[in-house]
Amino acid sequence: xxxIDARTGPPRPSAHPGTTDLTxxxxxxxxxxxxxxxxxxxxxxxxxxxxxLNALYVFGRLVDDIGDEAPGDRLALLDELAADLELIxxxxxxxxxxxxxLAHTVRACDLPAEPFRRLVQANRQDQIVxxxxxxxxxxxxxxxxxxxxxxxxxxxxGLATPARIALSDRICTxxxxxxxxxxxxxxxxxxxxxxxxxxxxxxxxxxxxxxxxVASPAVxxxxxxxxxxxxxxxxxxxxxxxxxxxxxxxxxxxxxxxxRAALDAIRRADYDMLGGAPKAPKPRMAAFAAAxxxxxxxxxxxxxxxxxxxxxxxxxxxxxxxxxxxxxxxGAAAAGGTGSSGPVPSGTIPTTIPGRGAAxxxxxxxxxxxxSDVDVPEGAR
Ligand SMILES: CC(C)=CCC/C(C)=C/CC/C(C)=C/COP(=O)(O)OP(=O)(O)O
Numbered sequence: 001x002x003x004i005d006a007r008t009g010p011p012r013p014s015a016h017p018g019t020t021d022l023t024x025x026x027x028x029x030x031x032x033x034x035x036x037x038x039x040x041x042x043x044x045x046x047x048x049x050x051x052x053l054n055a056l057y058v059f060g061r062l063v064d065d066i067g068d069e070a071p072g073d074r075l076a077l078l079d080e081l082a083a084d085l086e087l088i089x090x091x092x093x094x095x096x097x098x099x100x101x102l103a104h105t106v107r108a109c110d111l112p113a114e115p116f117r118r119l120v121q122a123n124r125q126d127q128i129v130x131x132x133x134x135x136x137x138x139x140x141x142x143x144x145x146x147x148x149x150x151x152x153x154x155x156x157x158g159l160a161t162p163a164r165i166a167l168s169d170r171i172c173t174x175x176x177x178x179x180x181x182x183x184x185x186x187x188x189x190x191x192x193x194x195x196x197x198x199x200x201x202x203x204x205x206x207x208x209x210x211x212x213x214v215a216s217p218a219v220x221x222x223x224x225x226x227x228x229x230x231x232x233x234x235x236x237x238x239x240x241x242x243x244x245x246x247x248x249x250x251x252x253x254x255x256x257x258x259x260r261a262a263l264d265a266i267r268r269a270d271y272d273m274l275g276g277a278p279k280a281p282k283p284r285m286a287a288f289a290a291a292x293x294x295x296x297x298x299x300x301x302x303x304x305x306x307x308x309x310x311x312x313x314x315x316x317x318x319x320x321x322x323x324x325x326x327x328x329x330x331g332a333a334a335a336g337g338t339g340s341s342g343p344v345p346s347g348t349i350p351t352t353i354p355g356r357g358a359a360x361x362x363x364x365x366x367x368x369x370x371x372s373d374v375d376v377p378e379g380a381r
Contacts (some may be wrong), residue, residue, distance in 0.1 A: 049156060055104070073141075105156070115147075134196050135229070138340060166312040183273075184274065227267060237312075239308035243309055265284075
């Protein structure tokens with residue numbers, strides 16, 4: 001990766017000068033935990049499963065809070081957290097209450113250390129990388145920041161097979177990208193850009209354009225392109241809904257539907273997110289989730305999903321690969337594959353990257369088409 005490396009602003013005075021005391025943020029997160037349960041940890045789940053998901057969530061929040069907000073030397077805090085975390089697998093006794101709680105979950109569900117290490121690493125990277133040169137670089141970041149969450153969830157349910165993991169990685173990366181694309185303005189205000197610089201250049205967009213209050217046509221075309229690519233990735237992962245059962249299936253449909261709704265909200269904002277993050281209203285999110293769930297009930301979907309899972313497993317192991325199939329035009333993909341392009345300004349929606357002549361590309365290979373889940377009912381639009 002050849003990203004611009006920079007510390008995120010000048011060092012701020014530590015609340016605890018001379019120490020890397022994690023106790024305070026840890027306690028804050030733990031105290032907040034009952035009100036901040038992991039969205040999937042619904043009351044419908046068995047108490048033990050709910051506890052495990054909440055243990056993951058509280059850990060993730062702690063790492064994120066340190067990476068995003070902790071005063072003082074965040075890298076030192078993350079190092080200290082990482083050392084404490086390792087004790088879970090080396091048989092020691094973690095110091096942090098969050099980790100002691102997590103240790104119970106790790107043992108009960110036999111969770112590997114790797115996803116946890118990756119989440120910490122993502123937050124280290126956040127301290128030093130503020131730009132991503134290529135889409136591959138950005139996806140690689142998502143393998144640290146987002147994919148581990150899906151892997152942990154699958155692990156808690158005892159469902160972490162290679163096929164499910166491969167699909168889950170696609171969903172999680174797509175969700176992270178959707179979030180980044182919604183938050184372009186907020187991220188820029190924080191000194192970060194999570195849109196590949198190569199794409200900015202290809203679409204003739206400068207950082208100054210991203211700082212404008214209203215998106216120019218070039219910015220809108222750029223974002224239509226990014227949204228389409230994320231949507232393709234999400235569609236590639238969607239067969240996971242069919243490869244899980246019970247309430248987890250509902251939750252998966254919720255994640256897939258939520259991601260689609262988020263990308264659709266960007267489309268409905270005419271791909272202008274510079275005035276603030278376009279958000280999908282709850283009824284729309286529910287409609288997209290219901291559509292993903294209903295799709296999973298269609299006869300033959302389970303077999304198609306297994307084929308899709310096998311296909312993506314064959315083409316990737318721990319992270320999305322970098323081969324590049326073509327996708328649909330951005331507007332068509334964003335509208336649920338119906339061909340309705342949405343009101344992108346200035347007419348034509350590019351299916352090629354200006355100056356490169358290549359078709360709009362995803363960095364992951366497409367699984368079997370029969371497994372893709374692109375239909376959104378009329379009522380969900
Ligand atoms: C099995 C399966 C597919 C489960 C889905 C699990 C799930 C909800 C994954 C979300 C991944 C994601 C967008 C993480 C970003 O976290 P964040 O919102 O904290 O973002 P930040 O790191 O940018 O703050």
